[in-house]
Amino acid sequence: xxxxxxxVAHPQKSHTSTAQGGMAAVDPKDKADKxxxxxxxxxxxxxxxxxQNVVRRIIDGGWEEVQWLERKGIHFSRDExxxxxxxxxxxxxxxxxxxxxxxxxxxxxxxxxxxxxxxWGEALKGGSRFINSTVVTELLFNEGCCVGAVLFxxxxxxxxxxxxxxxxxxxxxxxxxxxxxxxxxxxxGDGLAVILRAGLPVMDPEAVQFHPTGIVGPGILASEALRSxxxxxxxxxxxxxxxxxxxxxxxxxxxxxxxxxxxxxxxEGRGIMHYDHQIEHVWIDLRHLSAYVHEVKLxxxxxxxxxxxxxxxxxxxxxxxxxxxxxxxxxxTNEHGEVQDASNRVVPGLFAIGECACASLHGFNRLGTNSLxxxxxxxxxxxERVLSxxxxxxxxxxxxxxxxxxxxxxNYLEAHGSENVGxxxxxxRELMTxxxxxxxxxxxxxxxxxxxxxxxxxxxxxxxxxxxMRMNQELLERWELDNLLDNAxxxxxxxxxxxxxxxxxxxxxxxERSEEFQYHTLVSMTEFGRVSFGxxxxxxxxxxxxxxxxxQFRIMPRKY
Amino acid sequence: xxKTYSLTxxxxxYDPDRSVTWFQTYRLDSGPILxxxxxxxxxxxxxxxxxxxxxxxxHAQCGSCSVNVNGRPLLACELLVENAVTLFGTTEFKIAxxxxxxxxRDLVVDWEKAYERVDRAKPYIIKPKELPPGMTEHRIxxxxxxxxxxxxxxxxxxxxxxxxxxxxxxxxxxNAAIASIIRMMxxxxxxxxxxxxxx
Numbered sequence: 001x002x003x004x005x006x007x008v009a010h011p012q013k014s015h016t017s018t019a020q021g022g023m024a025a026v027d028p029k030d031k032a033d034k035x036x037x038x039x040x041x042x043x044x045x046x047x048x049x050x051x052q053n054v055v056r057r058i059i060d061g062g063w064e065e066v067q068w069l070e071r072k073g074i075h076f077s078r079d080e081x082x083x084x085x086x087x088x089x090x091x092x093x094x095x096x097x098x099x100x101x102x103x104x105x106x107x108x109x110x111x112x113x114x115x116x117x118x119x120w121g122e123a124l125k126g127g128s129r130f131i132n133s134t135v136v137t138e139l140l141f142n143e144g145c146c147v148g149a150v151l152f153x154x155x156x157x158x159x160x161x162x163x164x165x166x167x168x169x170x171x172x173x174x175x176x177x178x179x180x181x182x183x184x185x186x187x188x189g190d191g192l193a194v195i196l197r198a199g200l201p202v203m204d205p206e207a208v209q210f211h212p213t214g215i216v217g218p219g220i221l222a223s224e225a226l227r228s229x230x231x232x233x234x235x236x237x238x239x240x241x242x243x244x245x246x247x248x249x250x251x252x253x254x255x256x257x258x259x260x261x262x263x264x265x266x267x268e269g270r271g272i273m274h275y276d277h278q279i280e281h282v283w284i285d286l287r288h289l290s291a292y293v294h295e296v297k298l299x300x301x302x303x304x305x306x307x308x309x310x311x312x313x314x315x316x317x318x319x320x321x322x323x324x325x326x327x328x329x330x331x332x333t334n335e336h337g338e339v340q341d342a343s344n345r346v347v348p349g350l351f352a353i354g355e356c357a358c359a360s361l362h363g364f365n366r367l368g369t370n371s372l373x374x375x376x377x378x379x380x381x382x383x384e385r386v387l388s389x390x391x392x393x394x395x396x397x398x399x400x401x402x403x404x405x406x407x408x409x410x411n412y413l414e415a416h417g418s419e420n421v422g423x424x425x426x427x428x429r430e431l432m433t434x435x436x437x438x439x440x441x442x443x444x445x446x447x448x449x450x451x452x453x454x455x456x457x458x459x460x461x462x463x464x465x466x467x468x469m470r471m472n473q474e475l476l477e478r479w480e481l482d483n484l485l486d487n488a489x490x491x492x493x494x495x496x497x498x499x500x501x502x503x504x505x506x507x508x509x510x511x512e513r514s515e516e517f518q519y520h521t522l523v524s525m526t527e528f529g530r531v532s533f534g535x536x537x538x539x540x541x542x543x544x545x546x547x548x549x550x551x552q553f554r555i556m557p558r559k560y
Numbered sequence: 561x562x563k564t565y566s567l568t569x570x571x572x573x574y575d576p577d578r579s580v581t582w583f584q585t586y587r588l589d590s591g592p593i594l595x596x597x598x599x600x601x602x603x604x605x606x607x608x609x610x611x612x613x614x615x616x617x618x619h620a621q622c623g624s625c626s627v628n629v630n631g632r633p634l635l636a637c638e639l640l641v642e643n644a645v646t647l648f649g650t651t652e653f654k655i656a657x658x659x660x661x662x663x664x665r666d667l668v669v670d671w672e673k674a675y676e677r678v679d680r681a682k683p684y685i686i687k688p689k690e691l692p693p694g695m696t697e698h699r700i701x702x703x704x705x706x707x708x709x710x711x712x713x714x715x716x717x718x719x720x721x722x723x724x725x726x727x728x729x730x731x732x733x734x735n736a737a738i739a740s741i742i743r744m745m746x747x748x749x750x751x752x753x754x755x756x757x758x759x
Contacts, residue, residue, distance in 0.1 A: 120683075
């Protein structure tokens with residue numbers, strides 16, 4: 001029997017459903033495109049930090065998954081001939097950067113929803129059982145094997161010990177660590193926190209991607225199209241400031257440069273305070289664009305600005321700020337989704353996939369449309385691995401299962417004091433955005449680490465008024481805050497240790513990539529704030545195979 | 561400087577421990593473009609941590625935050641304060657959980673119960689059509705897709721079902737019906753008879 005546990009009220013409500021743009025996959029019928037080009041784009045985009053064995057495996061498996069989805073009824077957008085339509089996406093090229101390519105299949109502007117609806121429908125048809133509104137609070141181990149987990153059923157307020165020969169974590173991202181994020185309310189990094197408490201490491205937590213133009217309020221993306229269609233970023237003085245940061249490219253400069261420029265303007269006092277949300281921002285000016293651009297090309301973004309800020313982008317300036325978007329790092333796994341420990345040995349019975357996991361396809365920077373691809377291919381290959389693992393020997397149940405969880409939750413319920421979970425969460429998110437976000441410096445991060453320790457101390461004095469366990473939102477948010485703080489701490493510690501800039505990780509005091517850090521960070525945390533580091537080598541098997549295009553997979557500068 | 565509204569939110573509450581229902585009034589000043597989910601979060605932080613409410617994506621893609629505001633089912637993540645004031649002509653709002661499923665606590669309902677109707681509609685291809693020889697994917701013309709594509713946008717927020725009085729009898733409800741109608745129109749579905757019977 002397969003049990004699927006979800007934190008949300010129903011699988012359809014998962015964060016995957018919010019993915020918009022598309023899913024990259026090389027169509028073997030396409031004469032112009034080749035898998036090796038897609039592998040190159042992924043390797044280069046990830047700033048030479050992806051594992052090449054994983055890159056090869058996932059990219060080779062892409063089109064098969066597109067076919068699976070299509071047969072199972074996904075409503076892909078179609079071209080005039082009725083075939084699956086494809087669109088272009090940033091960073092995806094043919095012939096190793098020579099030209100653009102149509103590589104992303106899509107379901108209008110709701111590809112993630114299309115995938116989730118299809119996968120959920122198939123699971124329902126196949127008789128999988130869903131346990132919704134439920135979180136994992138503890139992993140169970142015996143003789144070094146994972147033998148199940150303790151669950152907290154939030155709606156019912158019950159703890160359940162589940163014994164399982166195989167446990168797959170697919171707990172998603174941790175975007176709620178930051179003040180402005182595209183991530184949903186549930187993305188509090190629960191799976192990573194549970195892994196850390198089990199004494200296992202997380203990998204590359206410092207690799208966090210920020211999108212330059214999030215809409216102030218919901219944090220959701222105002223797409224890149226805004227700038228490619230001629231939108232101009234302006235500060236409080238109405239100056240088109242990108243001219244100073246990228247005199248040639250201006251507003252069309254790459255994501256990370258634009259994000260840093262916006263944050264610099266805000267930091268130097270040229271941002272605008274949004275009174276309702278109490279968030280500083282800059283403007284995107286679209287007023288000079290033609291009616292056609294507004295009504296056709298920017299229709300979707302224009303409707304977002306209307307819905308969430310009540311502004312008409314044809315006549316009014318719209319508020320934007322860099323928004324946390326994706327965490328490339330996560331629970332270290334091999335190419336089969338098997339979780340690894342700090343010595344890079346497989347933990348039998350434990351698997352991880354999706355944003356909570358790090359195999360690593362994306363290295364230090366994810367290309368758009370590569371994450372949906374990863375979900376599907378890794379989902380299948382991990383499922384196959386689980387099936388073969390199930391045939392191996394059964395490990396007996398451990399003693400004392402669930403005791404740690406009950407202690408933890410009893411402490412939450414018995415706490416006294418006047419601290420406030422919501423306030424501390426706000427302070428943490430603000431702190432992480434300012435000190436461990438787009439800009440990172442030694443001092444800023446040391447400050448952040450000290451503040452996180454102080455917050456962790458203060459939170460022990462937050463009393464919970466709701467004592468009944470059923471749908472106890474206060475209790476859930478208290479537990480989530482511990483998880484968020486654990487995630488925040490590993491991000492800050494990883495970023496402090498990595499004295500270089502790589503992909504999405506930018507150190508103001510170390511702006512170049514360094515050979516010395518050509519490895520994956522492993523961070524373990526036995527006690528809050530006390531971390532130990534390990535390393536995992538970056539797989540270079542395509543380069544080392546000495547095959548036809550191996551030279552394209554060397555370590556090269558990330559220049560576009 | 562932004563405009564400020566003095567709002568009164570009267571929220572229907574339910575405590576499963578004592579099985580009691582009551583209305584609780586919260587007063588707060590808010591700028592025009594906060595959303596109702598932002599107001600609920602502020603109530604939690606500033607006034608009352610015990611108020612339970614549901615949301616997930618908070619940008620109208622998941623349909624978790626449906627609530628009834630002054631008699632109308634709406635997504636709390638999409639409802640801006642100034643739009644609500646215009647829509648209802650008041651700064652006083654009575655907020656209750658949607659009626660399509662039992663209440664778990666306060667504004668949180670048991671979505672699994674609501675979804676039972678959608679499950680009955682079999683939101684998948686019951687009997688897939690065979691691929692034509694030599695083809696690896698089906699062809700569907702954009703014109704054919706366009707006939708039912710709008711319907712695939714449905715996120716099962718159940719606001720339509722909440723507003724629809726026929727949903728309480730043998731009618732499966734508008735959103736569940738949509739899930740089946742999509743597959744009626746989908747050329748990849750062979751099992752049209754069962755679908756007709758379902759509807």
